[in-house]
Amino acid sequence: MILVTGGAGYIGSHLVKELVKKEEVLVVDNLITGHYEFVDEKAIFIKGDIGNQSLLNDLFTTYPIKAVMHFAASSLVGESVCDPSKYYENNVTATIKLLNAMTTYNVKSLIFSSSAAIYGIPSVYKIDESVHPNPVNPYGRSKRMMEQILEDYASAYSLNYVILRYFNAAGALDTAKIGERHEPETHLIPIILQHLNGLREKVQIYGTDYETNDGTCIRDYIHVVDIANAHILALEALLGGAIKNAIYNLGNGNGYSVKDVIEVCEKVTGKKANIEISPRRLGDPACLIASAEKILLDLGWKAERDLEQIIKSAWKWHSKEKIDSKI
Numbered sequence: 646m647i648l649v650t651g652g653a654g655y656i657g658s659h660l661v662k663e664l665v666k667k668e669e670v671l672v673v674d675n676l677i678t679g680h681y682e683f684v685d686e687k688a689i690f691i692k693g694d695i696g697n698q699s700l701l702n703d704l705f706t707t708y709p710i711k712a713v714m715h716f717a718a719s720s721l722v723g724e725s726v727c728d729p730s731k732y733y734e735n736n737v738t739a740t741i742k743l744l745n746a747m748t749t750y751n752v753k754s755l756i757f758s759s760s761a762a763i764y765g766i767p768s769v770y771k772i773d774e775s776v777h778p779n780p781v782n783p784y785g786r787s788k789r790m791m792e793q794i795l796e797d798y799a800s801a802y803s804l805n806y807v808i809l810r811y812f813n814a815a816g817a818l819d820t821a822k823i824g825e826r827h828e829p830e831t832h833l834i835p836i837i838l839q840h841l842n843g844l845r846e847k848v849q850i851y852g853t854d855y856e857t858n859d860g861t862c863i864r865d866y867i868h869v870v871d872i873a874n875a876h877i878l879a880l881e882a883l884l885g886g887a888i889k890n891a892i893y894n895l896g897n898g899n900g901y902s903v904k905d906v907i908e909v910c911e912k913v914t915g916k917k918a919n920i921e922i923s924p925r926r927l928g929d930p931a932c933l934i935a936s937a938e939k940i941l942l943d944l945g946w947k948a949e950r951d952l953e954q955i956i957k958s959a960w961k962w963h964s965k966e967k968i969d970s971k972i
Contacts, residue, residue: 646671646709647880650695650743651716652688653679656758656814658823660714660873661685667877671708673700674717683823696739698746705750712754712884713747714876715740718787721831722762722928725784736787741794748802754883755795755806756876761865761894763789763810766930773936774810774892781928792892805889807879812865812896812935814872816955817962824962825869833906834866834956838963841916848918850903852925855932861903863932865896868950868958878944888943896935897948906952913956 647664651657652672662685664670670688673695684690689708693700695717704710718736719725725732747755762785763778780786798804815834817824825835839845853860875895882888901909907918940946950958 646711648673648704648708648710648713649716650674650713651679651718653681653684653690654716655825655827656811656869656872657716658683659818659869660716660876661688662818662823663870663873663877671704671710673704678827680826694739695743696735698742701742701746705746705752710752712756712880713743713752714756714880715743716758718758720784722782722784723831725782725787729783732783732787737790740791744794744798744804747804748798753803753805755804756879756883757791757795757806757808759788759792759808759810760785761810761812761933761935763792764933766928770932771898771934771936772894774894774939796890799890805883807883807888808892809875809879810892810894811872812867812894812933814869815866816868816870816950816958818870819958821961821965824966825959826966833903834910834959835963837907837910837918838914838960840918841910841914842963846919847921848907849921849923851923851929853922854925857902857931859902859904862929863900863902863934865898865900865934866906866952866955867896867948868955871948871950875940875946878946882944891943893940893943894935894937895940896937897951898935898937900932900934901952909952909956913953913960
C-alpha cells in the first residue's frame, strides 16, 4: 500500500487517479486546500493532518504501508512571505513528524514533492539539478530545508528518497473529472481561463520590461498528468532498487512568456482577453525553464503534452466547473 499525503489536492489527486491503476492507495488530507470529491473512489481516504502524531501512529500500525508519496504542504509564495510561521510549521515541522513515523515503523521509501522555488532567481537560462539552490521566499526555503533534512535522514536512518522539483504545473485530467481549483487562485493559466469564462474582469500582466522577447516573464509549464506519471516511474524505480536518494527536475524544457500563454488561451477558447499592465512583482525572475535531461536519462521520462494541450485540458475542466457551479 502507498500512503499519499495531500492526495485530495491538485497534483496529489491526479497522481492518485493514475496510481490506483497499479497499487492500493491510502490518501490522507486535512481538506484545508484539498477537495474530497477529487479523491479517487478506489483509494482509501482518511481526513487528517500529518502533524498529528496519534494519526501517524494509527496509519502506520493499521495499514501495510510500503512507501510514502508526500504532497501535503502550503504552497502560496505570497502568503509564505506574510505568514512564514505557517509554512515552516506545515512544510517542515509536520514533515519531520512524518519522517520520524516512517523511521519508527521501518518504511524506507519516500517520493517528496519539491519545487523550482528552491532555485530562487538563477543566472542561467535553463536550470538543471546542478544549479545551486538559493530560495528567496519562505515557501522555497521550506522546501529546500526539507531536501537537506532528507539527505540527513538518508545518511542516519537508511531512508531512500526521490525529490521531484516541479516547474509550473498546469492542465487537468482529460475527462475533466478533476482539475485545478485553488482558493484564492494565483496561477496564470486558470486566472486567464476564469477571465475568459466570465468570472474575472481582466487579466493582469505584472511587468512588460523584462529582458525577454516580449518583455514579459517566461515560465516552463508542465501538464499535471505528466507530473503524475513521473511520480509513478520514480516510485517503481525506488522500490525496485534502480535508484535511491535522487533529485530530478520536472518540466517541458520550453519557455513561454505571459503573453504567449494569453495568446494560446485565446486561441483555444476563441475569446479575447481584457489585459491590464501592472508593475513588476517583487522577486519575480525573468525566466525559469527546466532542464529535465537527468530524469530522461535515468528513468526515460519526458513531458508528453505541450502548452496548447495543457490549456485545452484546463479549458475543458474550467468550462465544466462553471456549468457545475450553476447547478
